[in-house]
Amino acid sequence: MKLASLKEGGRDGSLIVVSRDLGRAVRVPSIALTLQRALEDWDNTAPRLNAAFEALQGGASLVEGQAAFTLETHSLAAPLPRAYEFVDGSAYLPHVDRVRRARGATVPESFYVDPLMYHAVGAGFYGPNDPVLVPDEAFGIDLEAEVVVVTDDVPMGVNAVDAAQHIQLIGLINDVSLRNLIPDELAKGFGFLQSKPRSTLSPVFVSPDELGEAWLDSKVHLPLLSHINGEWFGAPEAGEDMQFSFAQLIAHAARTRPLVAGSIVGSGTVANQDEGRGASCLAEKRMLEIIRDGKPSTPFMRFGDRVRIEMLDRSGASIFGAIDQVMQKSG
Incomplete structure (x- = not known):
């Protein structure tokens, strides 16, 4: 799976799942609001994020209740806008x-x-x-x-x-x-x-x-x-x-x-x-x-x-x- 963060939602950005060709993405607030949050509960969030990735790959227009959208890299923060280490x-x-x-x-x-x-x-x-x-x-x-x-x-x-x-x-x-x-x-x-x-x-x-x-x-x-x-x-x-x-x-x-x-x-x-x-x-x-x-x-x-x-x-x-x-x- 591929993960990124949008420049929204505060200092830690907003977690999104990205398609393999980097063309489409979807927000996943029902799984985790930020990548840091996802990593802190990785055993639970990773399978759900991967399922969202596979759905996006399959061409789904709606994933985890969220609409997929065209990805623009200029809208991206760093995947982890800040890291503890x-x-x-x-x-x-x-x-x-x-x-x-x-x-x-x-x-x-x-x-x-x-x-x-x-x-x-x-x-x-x-x-x-x-x-x-x-x-x-x-x-x-x-x-x-x-x-x-x-x-x-x-x-x-x-x-x-x-x-x-x-x-x-x-x-x-x-x-x-x-x-x-x-x-x-x-x-x-x-x-x-x-x-x-x-x-x-x-x-x-x-x-x-x-x-x-x-x-x-x-x-x-x-x-x-x-x-x-x-x-x-x-x-x-x-x-x-x-x-x-x-x-x-x-x-x-x-x-x-x-x-x-x-x-x-x-x-x-x-x-x-x-x-x-x-x-x-x-x-x-x-x-x-x-x-x-x-x-x-x-x-x-x-x-x-x-x-x-x-x-x-x-x-x-x-x-x-x-x-x-x-x-x-x-x-």
Whole structure:
């Protein structure tokens, strides 16, 4: 099934069920008013949401007493407009390796057995067509195309095998970074704050079964496409070179605390050893330029630049819809 949220009904939006082709949708207030509410009672709401999805797929004009309507992505908030928890990993070590090589460092052996992860901004997410608001271009605006999963309630100390059963939904994210603010923040030894503003979620989240054979071993085995100003930027395979699966990332996050229903866990910037597949962030491209030429030649984004992030199935159909947004000066 595919789920989204309309920009109505308050801060958490209004939950809707969306057809597989992303063309039609229906409100389901008799099941749950918001996606967060649905996730908190997932054992009861998931079967009913799936039944509504199947009815919509079957062409029903009335589902759960509500009229189906044509979906306009500009009317969408993020599927989860705010989340109690958003933790972001860095599971693609080719990305980590290039960033470190550019400054003459290597990847520590511990990175291959102990995931990198930080606590990200979950208090608010942009909708898929909302502009990214930034005070100053000089902050170094960068995209980061990633895959995310959403959990139900995860117990503290869960192992990776059991953690896989807590993955209920999958989506995409543009985890925006302000690169020129990162060095000073990391130098303090206390992590990201100002350098990590709000991120943007894909139009819909989908249940794992929607991915079919592309969902294997708690990884998504499909290319993640990125375009900047209409030009192809990258299409790395999300299932390759992912050192830690989503199940392993969840187990890592829940080692000393439970995760509540509606928690979002990010993969980190998708990257492959094969550089010919392009990149998912400008920083990585700039690092490759430094390694090759001694200095970067690709600038960070400017106000008015447009980013598009999308994932297609093997037949070429959009799975999550597209994140399609511009960079805009705040205020």
